[in-house]
Amino acid sequence: MIEVSVVLPIYNGEKTLCSTLDSLLAQTYKNFEVIACIDGSQDNSELILREYGAQFKKITILKNELNRGLGPTMNRLVHEAKGKYIAIAEQDDYYYPERLQLQVDVLNTNPSIGLVSGIAEFYNGRKVVGKFPGLLVRGEKYPQGVEMFLLNYRNHLKVVNSCIMFRKCLHIDKGLYFTQHYPSISIDWTYILRFSLVSNIHGLPQVLVRLDRRPDRDSVTSNKTKQFKATRELLRAFAYEFPQYIKQEDFDYAMRTQYLLELGRKSSTSYLFKWFQYYLKCPTDRRYINNITSRIRSKFLK
Incomplete structure (x- = not known):
């Protein structure tokens, strides 16, 4: 039985998708499926996914004929996921080999924790230029409940959204979803704010992901x-x-x-x-x- 579903929204991701998939193949934890959704783009992303397909335990490729945006795409991906844990991946990030195993260990041993993330490195194409969030880098812990909600409201998002893992049952039972009201750049922030009010969020003091922050990258956050x-x-x-x-x-x-x-x-x-x-x-x-x-x-x- 598959324990983890790695959900991967894709929009014109052919330039960086191979690196992301390679990093998922290199994970020490193997009991996961990949569910990818191509959100109306017309590049070679689907071809790349099919070329990698046989190397994963299970891979599902979904397609939105028209670009629907990140919120609706994420909701579709989570709906299709079969694992009890949902791990978010992005098309232009590299995941360190222990990422999934470390997160599964936390959720398996701590039933009070509903979501776990970690530290991200910022990569400019030549070197790592920073780490986020500073709170975890300094060895501190996330507060819980309303304090966590206010931390992420007052200071903006302090959870690395591209490497979160959460319990699917909690997502369903609490009526959580990824909004389409805001532009795609804000959907993870709204999700974390709401999640912090219904369950505990844990931050691992380890680097789990390297974020591509090259100046020439094509991103909505640009x-x-x-x-x-x-x-x-x-x-x-x-x-x-x-x-x-x-x-x-x-x-x-x-x-x-x-x-x-x-x-x-x-x-x-x-x-x-x-x-x-x-x-x-x-x-x-x-x-x-x-x-x-x-x-x-x-x-x-x-």
Whole structure:
């Protein structure tokens, strides 16, 4: 009986898909199926999947004739999954060999944990340039319940979404789903926020995935204007939906977190104008001072 279903949404993934599939074949844990869904793309992704098919214990290839987006595609993948655990993979990431085994061990031995993730490396095409989330990198643990919800709301997503594994029964019993209301860049964030209110989330202190962050990669997250707009809408919507947890100060803090992220995309003149504008609204938030100090230091070092 298959224990884990690895779900793999694909959209124009032919350039990086082989590396992802190779990393799944190299997993030390073998009792898993792969369920891939090609979301309306017309490249060679299906051919690549069929060439790899015989090497996996079981592989299922689904197709959306039209591009439906990541949310509906993920919901279809989870529906088709036969395993009791669902592991998410992405078409342009590399998974370290122990990834699945480490996560299965956690879920098998800790029934109170509904979802497990780990640490991600950021790879720029030449070297690893960072690790995320800092909380796990520092050896700390995720809080639980409302505290976890607020951590991921106030500071934005602190769970590596491309390598999560969760219990399918919990997903079904709690009525969870991947939304299509937001652009694809926000669906994992909304899922983690809701999940944190129905079950415990565990973070492994190990690197499980290497994320492809080469400058020339084609990704929805490259559209920063769309990403920023979606984030602001998400923060407002959750504040309306969960007023019992999200107070005004939480919403304000979360929005300032977003403003700081947006500042990083500004040119020098535009940056200074926006920085002063945001700083004057809340001069007590030390993150603004840290931000401009870091900006000046980086410019000076260049």
